[in-house]
Amino acid sequence: MTLRRSFLKWSLGAAAFAASRSVAQGTAAKYTPMFPVEKDAQLRLLRWSGFIKADEEAWNANTKKFQEATGTQVNIEYITWEDVRPKAAMAANLGTGPDLVMGWYDDPHIYPQRLVDVSDVAEDLGKSLGWYDVARAYGYSKQLKHWIAVPIGGAVQALNYRISWVKEAGFEKFPDKIEGLLKLARGLKEKNHPMGFALGHAVGDGNAWAHWWLWAHGGKAVEADDKTISINKQETWTALENARELYAQMAPGVASWLDPNNNRAFLAGEVSITNNGISIYAAAKKDFPQIAQDMDHANFPVGPVGKPTELAVFSQAFIFKYSRFPNAAKEYLRFMLSPEQAGPWVEAMNGYITPALSKYRNLEVWTKDPKATPFRDGIARMLPNSYAGSPGQHAAAALADFVVLDMFADATVNGLTAKDAAKRAEGRLRRIYRG
């Protein structure tokens, strides 16, 4: 019912611009495709399995609507999010497999020539719903000068914190600068409520906080030319020194944390602050109502660079050139990201994925519980994982190899000097970005 109400509210709000579009409101029968959908088209979609059940249910329901509206059969294969990359790459290599894929981060930029130009869909959606800057970075190929993927959104992270403990440490408001966060960390440690950020090989959480911290201090792995490695510089050394200070205030055990560890530690009251998606809050509301009441979220504080520098796991959809039904595939993406479908889908996910289209920031899901609002804003505050370079094979390899995260682990857990840790990371980056 909630989903239905949200959908109706959204539909009313979106009526003004939707009326001017060929997309019909309400029944699927009135739907007018933008592309000449191939007769008897059959699509195979490979996508990540939902973080919550409602995601897949809403996505499947929308897909059914698309099938009824266009007569196109869509078969969806849901797999673990980390398995999408090798499977999609295999399809790109072999020239056979799914027609379209919902992948992550740099995926489409690894084999851009094998993908259908989706500029028409992307520009159409962008015109009416507005892409965030980071969406353009992930969807548009600078090399080919057209869109190779339609951005979907990000599993945005925020700092999860315990309201009462932050107050106990002398902060009425959560700090919005890194300097303040360090002061808060010391205060919390004194009160025996340490914070905790993953320093083990945590693909989502570890990479998110380490990149934010590095970029916030002005450090970066590579320059915009995707050639000049610039990790071994003063900004990085400062970031590592400050990380060492932060690490001293953290809960014991963070060195080995993988993605689920901080959820468990936060819900057990072992840590006062950690970075995560909305899943901790969702679990708290279900099983630990007292914690849910005493917790809130804040966007990552800004560092010396003076602007937000966040990272979230980002998803986008792309179509392989070998597909016999490229028009049906493009139409499917356009249909699924249009307000009539995307609105209820995003509402159903309760903030797990923040859409890459800015108009969806008006959805009720982001404000009906103010604790969800930072997840709405995180997408506008993020940089692509390739920063300051462009998405592609090199950036994908650097992220997968935990180069930045391991640099922080080296400088904190392993006790290397900031310069030695940065030098080690530089060596690996030079190798990755060669040629």
Next chain:
Amino acid sequence: MADARASPALRGGAWFGAALVAPAAILLLLLLAYPLGLGVWLGFQDAKIGAPGQFIGMENYQYLADDPVFRLTTVNTILYTIVTVLLKLFLGLGLALVLNRSFAGVRFFRSVLLLPYVVPTVLSAFAWWWIFDPQFSFISWTLVRLGLLDHNIDFLGDSWLARGSLMIANIWRGTPFFTIGYLAGLQSIPSDVYEAAQIDGARAFRIFREITWPLLTPLTVILTTFSAIFTFTDFQLVWTITRGGPANATHLFVTLAYQRAIVGGAMGEGAAIAGVTLPALAILAFAALRAIRERA
């Protein structure tokens, strides 16, 4: 010429034999030899996932020789294999000697002993992950509650503790392999040999040293070699519990190859890491086959 005249039936027989072997040979070539050859070939290329590579000779191997992570991984793999195989051997043999005796409940204990080997590795890895959890380890909890410690043990956060923890998990899982093997070996030793020794006044340790151990030696070679191969290529335990962390302290060849080739897309480099394991595995496989032949 005489042979040639007499050979049609023989030739027919040879063809018939070859035809019978062909399906298995083709299957082996397609599913084992071809991927193995392709893997070795990829190790000499700069292939990336989704893109064909160029031949670059030994460049991948030259880089790896200077790569601190790879060097650490080499030490980890050798240490992990030697320590765990030796301990599994001693523990497995000890348990087999105990379970070879008859006492009340021996069948039950023999069945229970198989459990670590029967449980899917991923499930046991998750169980060990919880046991070693920095916040919720029952070991830490017990020691703190007993007043023996004032803080939790950081099993997976400290490099050496993390290596040791993974070794314990591997030993737990792999010991039954030795126990079952030795148990079968012990039961195949004729009892009259023991009876003769006892009549001659030999004590238990001497009987073990002079009779049991020498008779078990060929079996020991086989068990050790196979266990070394399984341990050298262990993936699931490490990937589930630490993913090679903290700061690459627990990577083994296979986990590093997977991280770089499949997740990171550096197929050539990943294949080269996997390629490094081939000589060691070939020697082990050769030793195993030879031991099996000698035993036969």
